[in-house]
Amino acid sequence: MLKTLYDKLWDSHVVRTEDDGTGLIYIDRHLIHEVTSPQAYEGLKLAKRRPWRVESIVATADHNTPTTDWDKGIEDPISKLQVDTLDQNIKEYGSKAYFPFLDSRQGIVHVIGPEQGATLPGMTVVCGDSHTSTHGALACLAHGIGTSEVEHVLATQCLVQKKMKNMLVRVEGQLGAGVSAKDIALALIGKIGTAGGTGYAIEFAGSVIESLSVEGRMTLCNMAIEAGARAGMIAVDQVTIDYLHGRTFAPKGDLWDQAVSYWRSLRSDPGAIFDLMVTLNGSELIPQVTWGTSPEMVVGIDGRVPDPEHEKDPSKREGIEQALKYMGLEPNTLLTEVEIDKVFIGSCTNSRIEDIRIAAKVVAGKRVAPNVQLAMVVPGSGLVKTQAEQEGLDKIFIAAGFEWRQPGCSMCLAMNNDRLEAGERCASTSNRNFEGRQGAGGRTHLVSPAMAASAAVNGTFVDVREIITD
Amino acid sequence: MEKFALHKGLVAPLDRANIDTDAIIPKQFLKSIKRSGFGVNLFDAWRFLDVGQPGVSINQRRPNPNFILNEPRYQGASILLARKNFGCGSSREHAPWALADYGFKAVIAPSFGEIFFNNSLKNGLLPIVLSGIEVDALFHDVLGFPGFQLIVDLENQRVVTETNGKSFNFQIDPFRKHCLLNGLDDIGLTLERVDEIKKFEEQHKLNQPWLFS
Numbered sequence: 226m227l228k229t230l231y232d233k234l235w236d237s238h239v240v241r242t243e244d245d246g247t248g249l250i251y252i253d254r255h256l257i258h259e260v261t262s263p264q265a266y267e268g269l270k271l272a273k274r275r276p277w278r279v280e281s282i283v284a285t286a287d288h289n290t291p292t293t294d295w296d297k298g299i300e301d302p303i304s305k306l307q308v309d310t311l312d313q314n315i316k317e318y319g320s321k322a323y324f325p326f327l328d329s330r331q332g333i334v335h336v337i338g339p340e341q342g343a344t345l346p347g348m349t350v351v352c353g354d355s356h357t358s359t360h361g362a363l364a365c366l367a368h369g370i371g372t373s374e375v376e377h378v379l380a381t382q383c384l385v386q387k388k389m390k391n392m393l394v395r396v397e398g399q400l401g402a403g404v405s406a407k408d409i410a411l412a413l414i415g416k417i418g419t420a421g422g423t424g425y426a427i428e429f430a431g432s433v434i435e436s437l438s439v440e441g442r443m444t445l446c447n448m449a450i451e452a453g454a455r456a457g458m459i460a461v462d463q464v465t466i467d468y469l470h471g472r473t474f475a476p477k478g479d480l481w482d483q484a485v486s487y488w489r490s491l492r493s494d495p496g497a498i499f500d501l502m503v504t505l506n507g508s509e510l511i512p513q514v515t516w517g518t519s520p521e522m523v524v525g526i527d528g529r530v531p532d533p534e535h536e537k538d539p540s541k542r543e544g545i546e547q548a549l550k551y552m553g554l555e556p557n558t559l560l561t562e563v564e565i566d567k568v569f570i571g572s573c574t575n576s577r578i579e580d581i582r583i584a585a586k587v588v589a590g591k592r593v594a595p596n597v598q599l600a601m602v603v604p605g606s607g608l609v610k611t612q613a614e615q616e617g618l619d620k621i622f623i624a625a626g627f628e629w630r631q632p633g634c635s636m637c638l639a640m641n642n643d644r645l646e647a648g649e650r651c652a653s654t655s656n657r658n659f660e661g662r663q664g665a666g667g668r669t670h671l672v673s674p675a676m677a678a679s680a681a682v683n684g685t686f687v688d689v690r691e692i693i694t695d
Numbered sequence: 696m697e698k699f700a701l702h703k704g705l706v707a708p709l710d711r712a713n714i715d716t717d718a719i720i721p722k723q724f725l726k727s728i729k730r731s732g733f734g735v736n737l738f739d740a741w742r743f744l745d746v747g748q749p750g751v752s753i754n755q756r757r758p759n760p761n762f763i764l765n766e767p768r769y770q771g772a773s774i775l776l777a778r779k780n781f782g783c784g785s786s787r788e789h790a791p792w793a794l795a796d797y798g799f800k801a802v803i804a805p806s807f808g809e810i811f812f813n814n815s816l817k818n819g820l821l822p823i824v825l826s827g828i829e830v831d832a833l834f835h836d837v838l839g840f841p842g843f844q845l846i847v848d849l850e851n852q853r854v855v856t857e858t859n860g861k862s863f864n865f866q867i868d869p870f871r872k873h874c875l876l877n878g879l880d881d882i883g884l885t886l887e888r889v890d891e892i893k894k895f896e897e898q899h900k901l902n903q904p905w906l907f908s
């Protein structure tokens with residue numbers, strides 16, 4: 226039988242299948258962070274159980290950690306308690322690797338997994354965080370789980386799952402200069418909606434996907450969850466293999482050769498059946514900006530804020546009206562006329578070296594516009610930060626008036642001190658523009674790193690293709 | 696997980712629809728590292744007149760005398776009666792943890808948020824769906840008879856009133872019912888498959904040895 230990539234990953238991990246089709250799935254990699262793991266460890270302890278295979282665990286502190294004044298430690302006592310509890314649990318139970326607060330390799334869990342070679346093709350990867358879909362860029366089956374499931378995986382190395390349906394998103398053509406994986410993700414969500422992928426595992430394929438770096442592929446798979454799909458994935462090719470070669474936890478020597486020959490089979494069989502296919506023309510894509518409070522409320526940079534008057538469906542009209550009210554926008558406004566107050570370049574969607582390079586390229590030699598009170602770059606990990614500093618990118622940002630911060634989730638979810646005040650408008654490279662996501666009353670516009678950088682120096686959104694022409 | 700035996704308890708009526716997980720346990724309490732201890736902040740914004748902060752003892756708080764759970768006659772209630780779409784909102788398990796920690800064993804409503812419904816079952820809290828008319832009738836009885844109790848008979852899938860012998864049937868997934876009756880949590884059940892998991896793991900190691908190096 227012809228199989229999709231998802232079918233292959235699923236089949237190679239089924240321990241048993243119940244009569245109703247529910248599967249018991251073996252988990253290869255368990256990523257852990259401080260927010261969703263304490264209760265799981267507590268449950269384990271109360272039930273007097275032990276983790277099944279601690280070598281599957283890779284942990285870091287990222288959601289709560291500050292991005293400034295690391296010498297002062299974590300000032301918020303409750304955040305500190307969560308981080309300390311993670312330290313304690315890892316110390317007590319063990320792990321394959323732990324990158325605690327202040328470690329030079331600490332960072333956002335979805336950035337460090339691939340960076341360390343701790344997520345590999347063919348694996349099942351879970352984490353108590355919905356953006357675990359990111360890791361699917363390396364042809365693994367990766368999805369977010371709840372705290373009970375974190376405990377379940379700790380105790381049994383397995384997860385109880387129903388198999389999802391297969392969706393293929395094909396992106397053909399060639400991306401123009403200044404157009405990136407983030408724009409593909411936003412355009413896709415604009416097309417299929419935030420529930421469009423519900424119940425599916427999405428595979429991304431086509432010439433545009435093949436031309437993306439692994440970083441870009443991660444941006445795309447990261448956003449699969451915003452399209453409603455719990456998992457996104459991309460087949461193995463030479464780009465994948467080159468990316469992994471030599472990484473800390475990637476196999477070495479003979480094992481590497483064995484692994485690579487297996488990994489090359491991790492692609493959908495030609496002719497395999499998908500339950501749903503969606504195509505996008507990459508050559509026609511332009512930079513995207515969200516205008517509302519859901520990632521599907523998105524238009525191209527040449528577009529306008531929609532007019533609810535033109536929406537016939539009453540519930541959609543009401544949705545648009547509510548979003549515009551929250552966002553403080555008038556119908557029909559050109560996106561290029563929308564002034565911003567803050568800029569956030571970071572999050573597990575766009576905080577990798579490639580993201581920082583492109584933003585630096587846009588910013589180089591310019592200044593942050595006077596109306597922008599704060600523009601910050603938060604690298605995804607300590608290693609990304611070091612790499613960027615070696616390339617001198619930090620100096621470019623600082624010279625332009627940006628703040629250059631320590632790694633972490635930061636303003637993506639505003640659990641630490643980085644947040645928007647009520648009414649503030651932010652160009653953000655993160656993944657969620659829900660009400661209050663970046664701070665109560667804060668207004669988030671999701672964009673690519675290049676678009677965030679160009680908005681920072683321009684003061685309003687601007688078509689970055691005017692700045693980047695090659 | 697505790698076995699869900701026949702349960703008899705005092706009923707508290709919360710006459711609102713669409714009670715979301717943030718109302719059940721407000722956001723500021725989610726930074727806790729425990730799954731216990733959320734009960735004191737259940738419905739915090741409604742139960743208290745002042746704004747709740749983590750770590751502040753409820754003895755220093757000002758209870759809202761108009762909130763139904765604060766009325767003396769509902770102290771010790773273990774069955775919550777509510778309106779449609781109870782538990783809508785986020786996937787966080789703190790909502791069922793808070794309800795169970797407060798002392799509720801069951802919630803009766805005409806419908807529930809889907810994730811909340813599943814999370815409740817995983818945490819030994821029984822969500823019971825009755826029709827809107829049946830829920831109406833129960834609201835009427837609770838308000839009419841101080842000390843009104845219900846018997847939740849999971850085995851026979853029915854809710855019986857103590858005072859006037861009315862009985863309402865409810866549906867539940869047979870597997871979930873089995874788990875609740877026998878106090879089996881998902882982990883306990885999976886651990887009954889230890890041998891199969893070990894066998895799989897051995898084979899997996901042979902197939903992809905680099906995953907175990």
Ligand code: SF4
Pocket residue numbers: 287288333334335354356572573574633634637638655656
């Ligand atoms: S960066 Fe944002 S989306 Fe990503 S893991 Fe952190 S909080 Fe979640």
